Amino acid sequence: MKQSLDIQVRQLSHSYAATHALQNINLHIQPGEFVSLVGVSGCGKSTLMRLIAGLQTPTQGNIWLDGQPSEAARAAKQIGWMAQQAALLPWRTVLENVQLAQKINPQKRAVPQANELLNMVGLADFAAAYPLTLSGGMQQRAALARTLATGTAVWLMDEPFAALDELTRELLAGELLTLWQQFQPTVLWITHNLHEAIRLSDRVVVLTPRPGTIAGEIAVPLPRPRDDTSMAFQELLRQARALLRRERVHGD
Numbered sequence: 410m411k412q413s414l415d416i417q418v419r420q421l422s423h424s425y426a427a428t429h430a431l432q433n434i435n436l437h438i439q440p441g442e443f444v445s446l447v448g449v450s451g452c453g454k455s456t457l458m459r460l461i462a463g464l465q466t467p468t469q470g471n472i473w474l475d476g477q478p479s480e481a482a483r484a485a486k487q488i489g490w491m492a493q494q495a496a497l498l499p500w501r502t503v504l505e506n507v508q509l510a511q512k513i514n515p516q517k518r519a520v521p522q523a524n525e526l527l528n529m530v531g532l533a534d535f536a537a538a539y540p541l542t543l544s545g546g547m548q549q550r551a552a553l554a555r556t557l558a559t560g561t562a563v564w565l566m567d568e569p570f571a572a573l574d575e576l577t578r579e580l581l582a583g584e585l586l587t588l589w590q591q592f593q594p595t596v597l598w599i600t601h602n603l604h605e606a607i608r609l610s611d612r613v614v615v616l617t618p619r620p621g622t623i624a625g626e627i628a629v630p631l632p633r634p635r636d637d638t639s640m641a642f643q644e645l646l647r648q649a650r651a652l653l654r655r656e657r658v659h660g661d
């Protein structure tokens with residue numbers, strides 16, 4: 410059973426009434442690749458993610474996940490989603506939230522038991538807790554366990570750790586990377602944080618201000634874990650900043 414699948418976005422444009430959100434996006438994400446999407450607020454990052462998730466239909470263009478339309482991939486529950494809000498069921502314990510997700514595991518992929526997943530995300534001692542009694546970071550850990558439990562081959566992650574303090578965010582991002590290496594899903598990660606994008610991704614895709622088009626891409630060929638003090642890391646960060654800044658100036 411394939412653990413990850415490819416995402417093809419072809420000549421995609423999207424408008425909301427008078428708002429032209431995205432313009433001619435072409436993007437190919439390889440199976441198991443970790444790609445970050447960066448760009449200023451309102452440039453269409455979340456829109457692109459919702460379109461890939463099959464939650465909205467593009468005004469123009471196509472999206473395929475492993476050769477099938479994104480709506481079909483969504484219906485087949487092949488897509489995992491994480492956002493800033495963990496969106497756990499508050500009246501279920503952490504363990505029950507994870508077990509429920511496991512029941513919808515569409516491909517019947519072999520995923521570890523719910524208790525083992527909680528162990529992996531550092532929540533072994535909180536299985537019986539209710540989500541609202543946990544900190545934001547712990548709730549996101551539980552959400553991560555829930556995503557793992559569904560066994561999905563694609564993780565769409567819209568700034569899942571953005572509301573957390575910086576230390577927790579860095580810690581969780583590091584742990585996420587370990588889980589990505591272990592489960593090997595295809596990941597699309599939205600962030601405002603270039604440093605985080607370079608630390609985590611195989612490739613950073615920079616969008617222009619609205620309507621969002623692809624301003625450029627930066628491949629990150631550095632081995633993980635990455636040393637953010639190295640010359641190579643700093644150089645990639647500089648390139649990404651220059652690309653984003655250029656687009657910001659042009660967009661003003």
Ligand code: ADP
Nearest residue numbers: 425428430449450451452453454455456457619
């Ligand atoms: P980002 O995630 O980069 O901040 P979004 O995809 O949320 O950008 O939004 C892109 C543009 O589309 C913005 O101008 C936003 O106001 C607009 N937009 C997003 N969602 C909707 C919606 N459901 N209806 C109307 N306009 C929307």
